[in-house]
Amino acid sequence: MEDKNFLKESRKRLLASKKKLVKQIEELAAQDPSKGPDKITEFSEEADAVEEHERLHDETRLLENHLEEIQAAMSKIEKTPAKYGICENCGEQIDRARLEAYPHARYCLNCEKKLGTQG
Numbered sequence: 001m002e003d004k005n006f007l008k009e010s011r012k013r014l015l016a017s018k019k020k021l022v023k024q025i026e027e028l029a030a031q032d033p034s035k036g037p038d039k040i041t042e043f044s045e046e047a048d049a050v051e052e053h054e055r056l057h058d059e060t061r062l063l064e065n066h067l068e069e070i071q072a073a074m075s076k077i078e079k080t081p082a083k084y085g086i087c088e089n090c091g092e093q094i095d096r097a098r099l100e101a102y103p104h105a106r107y108c109l110n111c112e113k114k115l116g117t118q119g
Contacts, residue, residue: 006096007084010103011077014070017104021067028060066104073104087111 033049076084085094089111098105107115 006099007077007081010084010099011074013100013103014074014077018067018070018074021063021070025060025063025067028056028063032056069104069106072106089115 032053034053073084085096085099086092087094087108088106090108092108094105094108098109105112
């Protein structure tokens with residue numbers, strides 16, 4: 001994709017998403033009972049803390065995966081702008097409207113449906 005204004009706007013959207021995700025990851029880390037100074041005194045509290053830790057870990061991992069996708073898209077824009085917006089499966093141009101909605105999209109809509117992925 002060679003439209004410099006579109007690349008600039010896409011990078012801006014990606015950067016905003018990245019900042020939001022980093023903040024969410026930090027907030028989740030702050031909620032993790034296994035990382036706090038409070039002592040767990042009873043078995044039921046410990047079980048609840050473990051369950052909450054696992055939930056927060058899973059949620060954090062999803063956010064980190066999304067962050068990796070955003071960073072990969074930003075890297076394409078910065079290092080190889082001609083490859084941004086090109087489907088990683090079929091090599092065709094990803095629809096501009098799709099990139100506006102999902103600037104981290106790696107696949108065109110047809111390939112995403114075939115592959116059953118999210119991105």
